[in-house]
Amino acid sequence: MMTLEEAKQKLATAHQEHVLAFYDELDAMAQAALLEQIAQTDFTVCENARHLGEAGARGAFSPLGAMQLNEIAEKEAIFREKGLEAIRAGKVGCVLLAGGMGTRLGSDNPKGMYDIGLTKHVYIFQRLIENLTDVVKEAGVTVPLFVMTSELNHDATVNFLKEQNYFGYDASKVKFFKQEMAVACDYDGKVFLEEKGRIATSPNGNAGWFTSLLKAGYGTLLEEAGIEWLNIFAVDNVLQRMADPVFTGACIDAGVESGAKVVKKAAPDEKVGVMCLEDGRPSIVEYYDLSKEMMDEKDAAGDPAYNFGVILNYLFRVDALNRIAKTPLTLHVVEKKIKHIDDAGNSVKPDAPNGCKFEQLVLDMIHEMESCLPFEVEREKEFAPIKNATGVDSVESARALCEKNGITL
Numbered sequence: 001m002m003t004l005e006e007a008k009q010k011l012a013t014a015h016q017e018h019v020l021a022f023y024d025e026l027d028a029m030a031q032a033a034l035l036e037q038i039a040q041t042d043f044t045v046c047e048n049a050r051h052l053g054e055a056g057a058r059g060a061f062s063p064l065g066a067m068q069l070n071e072i073a074e075k076e077a078i079f080r081e082k083g084l085e086a087i088r089a090g091k092v093g094c095v096l097l098a099g100g101m102g103t104r105l106g107s108d109n110p111k112g113m114y115d116i117g118l119t120k121h122v123y124i125f126q127r128l129i130e131n132l133t134d135v136v137k138e139a140g141v142t143v144p145l146f147v148m149t150s151e152l153n154h155d156a157t158v159n160f161l162k163e164q165n166y167f168g169y170d171a172s173k174v175k176f177f178k179q180e181m182a183v184a185c186d187y188d189g190k191v192f193l194e195e196k197g198r199i200a201t202s203p204n205g206n207a208g209w210f211t212s213l214l215k216a217g218y219g220t221l222l223e224e225a226g227i228e229w230l231n232i233f234a235v236d237n238v239l240q241r242m243a244d245p246v247f248t249g250a251c252i253d254a255g256v257e258s259g260a261k262v263v264k265k266a267a268p269d270e271k272v273g274v275m276c277l278e279d280g281r282p283s284i285v286e287y288y289d290l291s292k293e294m295m296d297e298k299d300a301a302g303d304p305a306y307n308f309g310v311i312l313n314y315l316f317r318v319d320a321l322n323r324i325a326k327t328p329l330t331l332h333v334v335e336k337k338i339k340h341i342d343d344a345g346n347s348v349k350p351d352a353p354n355g356c357k358f359e360q361l362v363l364d365m366i367h368e369m370e371s372c373l374p375f376e377v378e379r380e381k382e383f384a385p386i387k388n389a390t391g392v393d394s395v396e397s398a399r400a401l402c403e404k405n406g407i408t409l
């Protein structure tokens with residue numbers, strides 16, 4: 001356990017002495033907890049706050065063609081068989097990324113607990129598990145499901161799913177693990193205090209999932225169970241299709257290390273990350289990095305060359321994940337509203353961004369892959385994200401899409 005002297009030294013080196021400002025006011029237990037947090041915290045990331053807004057150096061982009069709906073329709077039977085074979089052999093697992101804060105939706109509960117039902121309960125978690133259950137029925141085996149939570153929503157998530165009896169899913173196949181947290185700081189790199197005895201932290205982005213899965217000890221389970229593929233997906237898409245036999249079969253058939261479900265862009269300037277090559281390797285170009293020239297570029301068929309947006313549904317080969325897990329992913333600086341206490345100990349709930357959080361991004365994982373298959377899916381059938389309470393990508397728009405797909409709410 002770290003002593004007060006050691007903590008002072010660590011903080012002095014990191015220029016974070018203010019962390020102990022209220023130390024004397026804390027009871028013994030809170031003091032010990034704070035010292036433990038100081039011992040565990042990596043303050044070096046705060047140096048990145050100064051680089052906020054500076055675009056990270058990107059390589060040279062070039063188009064990466066997607067496997068499109070017509071080609072998929074032609075080969076669907078072959079892909080489905082290959083995918084089902086892998087699923088039946090226990091080679092495919094799913095990872096639900098549910099460690100986010102869902103700040104835009106504005107509910108205090110984990111996003112998956114949000115009820116989109118109108119005449120009955122239809123929780124987001126329920127929608128996802130229902131879709132996965134379709135695959136279980138087709139394949140005749142239960143697909144292992146890993147659920148990533150964070151420090152902030154772990155207990156609520158675990159308790160809810162237990163209470164709901166995992167919506168009929170085989171509980172022995174559901175495993176939870178927590179993602180790591182990163183500190184939150186002001187623009188000068190000084191960490192915020194969340195309370196007098198606690199440094200403000202937040203989940204470290206959705207790309208740390210594999211390292212966190214290994215840290216939780218599930219590496220052995222993957223090996224023993226012979227899981228060769230992991231399908232990660234976002235909690236907030238209520239039409240999400242995971243462990244999709246056709247997508248899995250297509251990736252196996254193509255011999256790739258990873259695959260990404262993509263949808264055709266609604267407009268050339270749609271705010272979505274687009275699959276591409278960067279210095280010859282698979283990557284994702286964010287909409288704000290997509291130049292006018294790239295937007296206008298055409299492929300051999302005369303269609304836009306950067307035309308397929310990612311929907312946070314990726315398939316990764318586990319051997320490739322193990323290879324890249326050896327090198328830590330970059331922590332990107334993102335500007336956010338951060339609740340904290342001020343120098344006088346009063347709580348502050350900012351209305352506008354007031355500092356930085358640090359996140360690992362999936363695009364960096366994709367970029368480490370030798371190959372990636374962009375696999376087109378129909379937007380109206382598979383993409384109904386809930387990001388906001390109203391308007392674009394909201395509960396309302398997701399409900400409308402569910403209804404279009406014959407889902408009773």
Ligand code: UTP
Nearest residue numbers: 097098099100101102103104203205206234235
């Ligand atoms: P978003 O980027 O939409 O973030 O996450 P969010 O935290 O859910 O919502 P806002 O931005 O605060 O409103 C996309 C997916 O990645 C997961 C989310 O749970 C969601 O499934 N995620 C995000 C994590 O698992 N961990 C993170 O640290 C961030």
